[in-house]
Amino acid sequence: MTEKIDLENLEIKLLLDGVYRVSGYDFRDYALASLKRRIHKCMLDEETATVSGFQERVLHNPESLNHFLLSLSIDITELFRDPDLYRSYREKIIPVLHTYPFFRIWHAGCSTGEEAYSDAIILTEEGLYDRARIYATDFNEIVIEKAKKGIFSQKVMKTYTANYQQAGGKQAFSKYYTAKFDNVQMDPRLNANITWAQHNLVTDKSFNEFQVIFCRNVMIYFNKTLQDRVLRLFYESLSPYGYLILGKKESLKFSPLENKFELIDINERIYKKIL
Amino acid sequence: MGASLGGLEATKTILSTISRSFNLPIALVLHRDENSPTELLINILNKDSPIEVIEAEDKMMIQNSKCYIAPAGYHLLIDEDHFALSTENKVHHSRPSIDVLLESAADAYRSDLIGVIMTGNSVDGAEGLKSVKEKGGLTIVQDPKDAKAELMPKSAILAANPDYTIPLPDIGTLLMKLSEETRN
Numbered sequence: 001m002t003e004k005i006d007l008e009n010l011e012i013k014l015l016l017d018g019v020y021r022v023s024g025y026d027f028r029d030y031a032l033a034s035l036k037r038r039i040h041k042c043m044l045d046e047e048t049a050t051v052s053g054f055q056e057r058v059l060h061n062p063e064s065l066n067h068f069l070l071s072l073s074i075d076i077t078e079l080f081r082d083p084d085l086y087r088s089y090r091e092k093i094i095p096v097l098h099t100y101p102f103f104r105i106w107h108a109g110c111s112t113g114e115e116a117y118s119d120a121i122i123l124t125e126e127g128l129y130d131r132a133r134i135y136a137t138d139f140n141e142i143v144i145e146k147a148k149k150g151i152f153s154q155k156v157m158k159t160y161t162a163n164y165q166q167a168g169g170k171q172a173f174s175k176y177y178t179a180k181f182d183n184v185q186m187d188p189r190l191n192a193n194i195t196w197a198q199h200n201l202v203t204d205k206s207f208n209e210f211q212v213i214f215c216r217n218v219m220i221y222f223n224k225t226l227q228d229r230v231l232r233l234f235y236e237s238l239s240p241y242g243y244l245i246l247g248k249k250e251s252l253k254f255s256p257l258e259n260k261f262e263l264i265d266i267n268e269r270i271y272k273k274i275l
Numbered sequence: 276m277g278a279s280l281g282g283l284e285a286t287k288t289i290l291s292t293i294s295r296s297f298n299l300p301i302a303l304v305l306h307r308d309e310n311s312p313t314e315l316l317i318n319i320l321n322k323d324s325p326i327e328v329i330e331a332e333d334k335m336m337i338q339n340s341k342c343y344i345a346p347a348g349y350h351l352l353i354d355e356d357h358f359a360l361s362t363e364n365k366v367h368h369s370r371p372s373i374d375v376l377l378e379s380a381a382d383a384y385r386s387d388l389i390g391v392i393m394t395g396n397s398v399d400g401a402e403g404l405k406s407v408k409e410k411g412g413l414t415i416v417q418d419p420k421d422a423k424a425e426l427m428p429k430s431a432i433l434a435a436n437p438d439y440t441i442p443l444p445d446i447g448t449l450l451m452k453l454s455e456e457t458r459n
Contacts, residue, residue, distance in 0.1 A: 033352035033379045034361040076362050217362045220333045223354075227334070249346045249360055254334045 011051035012039065018059050025069060025139060026202045029226035038071050066142070073140035075217060077114045078156065079121075080163035082248055085216075086118060087168050088268045093212060093243055094126050102131050103211040106237065108201060109218035110136035113147025118167075119214070120190040121176055125169070129193060135208065137199035148196045150186030152177075157184055201230050206237040213238060217247035224254070231257050235273065244271040277373030277403070279306040279395025281423025283319065285443055286393070290324040290342065292447025297326050298454045299389075301342040302351060302358070302380065304371045306397060309348040317344060333360040345371035352379040367399035377403025386411030389453060391446060392437075393417040395427030401434035408435050413453070415439045415446055 390407035
């Protein structure tokens, strides 16, 4: 029994090594437990019984590789998901942004873009959009392309509208999109100051200085080593007194950079760079 | 451990049956609303518990004699010696899901694991408990007759054929006994 489990861990290491060499995407420092679940799910989809069998599929079949990469990039996301976060953003960070003539915001690991669009909507309502340069990045080119288009299913808009209202939104949410058959298209004006780009938190360096960085429910999928490395990347990418926004249950608690930040919202995990 | 409807009281019963010398870590999933504050739950549980009850956090090391609760809206997993969170899709309409916890715990601990399923109106946990058994762990289910909601324990019994199907106070006593045994 023991050998079987250790064998699978070995196979996973080999798989990740292979994926890295073939695609350049480095998942070797992803948190093992959640990664394993995703691999198992992909294995089911590909109908392979062992990780080694799955590896063969992934290395020889570009579609399988893409499917795998996609499974590691898509996560639950909604417009104004965690409405309280956006409320807190409006109350605590927006006033500070008003004091800048111009500012940059980075949505790291933006997936299909809902968070970036939510931000764009808030900035528009606060009259700050023209001063904003938003960068939304993800390692996966496919989700970036999708995010750029700004098309969402009509079915979820009811939930998104409720989220928006709970986050303090007072406008008619429908003014931000137009209906197109079963889908909705976000207002292209929301896209005007957003740069969608491929960026890999694991392998790429800092590319600018930001006043706000959103990285929510992304680093839980990294192991401690990678997490610390990425936090350092964020630290170096933040301007003095810049804000780092993590997921509701993420924290800097176990990180060596903890003392360089001040926790300004314990419920929504908003940190301010102070040192 | 996992539970749904009636789980808070069930957990309280178990925690009040063990003593301060309980030497094992407990990871607990209680189904609840995504936005419900875990703090309230923890305060309630800590009142009657001889061991500390805290919310599990991502990358938090797992220590003996503590009871860790999965945060609302996140799956709780075991990653070797620490906890890991995930925001993946709900499993059996639940996040946190008991299946997710038990499956990753079974993977991490194999036979050094005790899986407990209690009252609930969901089938979440049945597959997870089966994993625990398959990987050599000990499996305990609350007797459905003793449970506020039978679906969860009944499903677990069907799927996993547990080693023990007993009422709550007996679960507490058994866990104490097992804890004593691990000291030796």
